Amino acid sequence: MLNEFEIIQRYFTRAYTRPDIALGVGDDAALVVPPIDKALAITVDSLVEGVHFSSDISATDLGHRTVAVNLSDLAAMGAKPLWATLALTLPKIDEAWLHDFSAGLFQTLDQYQVALVGGNITRGPLSITLQVVGTVDSKRALRRDAAQVGDLIYVSGTLGERLYRPTPRVELGLSALGFAHAAIDISDGLAQDLQHILTASKVGAEIKAELIPLSSSLKKNLSSEQAYRLALTGGDDYELCLTVPPVHQATFEARAQTLACPVTYIGKIIAEEKLLILDRGIPMLNSQTGYQHFS
């Protein structure tokens, strides 16, 4: 049976040769070297078995998902992710599971050039907490409280489908720096997450439901109204919702197109502090509804 040090050594230790990593896994703490003149963006997210995933998810998909949900948060700040730490709680040592989980984890970390620099493994109910640190120009970061009246509201990709392998929109967030005012990642449903921007920015929004880009499975399997409701209130899309001043609309759309990242205009920011959702002109939903862990 492997002990915790052997597990870390075998499955979670990479020899990085990057100038920004002075000391990786294996000491009391990792040492990394931040660039000068940038702020650090720090985020953490946990995935708990039975809450965020069921036991039928593959370990590889779970490894991917662990990274994706965290990078999505940094994407929503316009931050460049650099370093991650992993806190893993395991009920037992299953080497096949560890192999597959770490493969999915590193595949996605590598894809975004994020280094796993530290962590902790302990015994307990299956739960995975990843913390990611990135860098961003503090003055241009895409904050929730920066939406302005008149901004155009965009969402990336399509909504309404819980995906095993969500795509964190890191490049979109980076390319929107200086062009978008505010952003959030859609993890609890568009209506609820957009409401966080509205509350923080002390503004409202008018959304045209028929403009919301629906996933193909939603369109295939549900009535139009059911599909829009699910797209508004479902979670786990990990797309971005951004507000863009009209003056930057063309640039923002062009940059998204360069990235082959679909973005769709769905409404605009208004002064009245409410969220108005219209279905072909008729009010559809006027309060936030979404996924809350304790509601």
Place this chain on the structure above:
Amino acid sequence: MLNEFEIIQRYFTRAYTRPDIALGVGDDAALVVPPIDKALAITVDSLVEGVHFSSDISATDLGHRTVAVNLSDLAAMGAKPLWATLALTLPKIDEAWLHDFSAGLFQTLDQYQVALVGGNITRGPLSITLQVVGTVDSKRALRRDAAQVGDLIYVSGTLGERLYRPTPRVELGLSALGFAHAAIDISDGLAQDLQHILTASKVGAEIKAELIPLSSSLKKNLSSEQAYRLALTGGDDYELCLTVPPVHQATFEARAQTLACPVTYIGKIIAEEKLLILDRGIPMLNSQTGYQHFS
């Protein structure tokens, strides 16, 4: 019933007015401003109910302990802790528990001027993961791989007692920068943790067991040999073990005295790559033994 946003707002949100915090709790990520010319030290630790603590620990003590075990890791690097994120998994909403836990957490964070800048609350078996980021001069950081033959081995405080309120030796770690070569915090037992330094540094050590500073409860309740064995192999001391070159011995001891932090010489680093523990000259224990979560 409070939802997750209300819990975060009520119990885990502080309005910090610090120039190094551009954006705290409440966005997709926190934004902090690191000092120029320092490396970042990043560490994470989890406390799981039934593994790291039993249900009889008070929520206040648990809040304290959560911070202390993480700061202890940064202390062992000689890093100055600055920012923390909390991932909390709770089986239910218990406001009295949340009140007491956050009180203990913030009391200890405040004591060391560490800001809670972000986090995540979810439903699940009780488990607490804190991640702390600090700063350190990368060239002087107290790494495990920096011990040298002839170094004097010191431990702080006393060993052999599992404490509800361990004291992280942050100031000692900071004051040892430039004077100690290597350091580790003692969380799995002195023998095992010292072995990590020896392995990383490719050296050995000769320890005089009778010099190990024993906690008063060990001295009171156990025979001399039992007490030394427990001090060597018990965990959760959260004291530091440091290696100091003889040329800096006087300065190191004087600085520790200034901090009113007891430090005790217990042996020295040798070239032969083994850990030799002598009890009044007689070999006592020559392999590492300590707490491992999966052994």
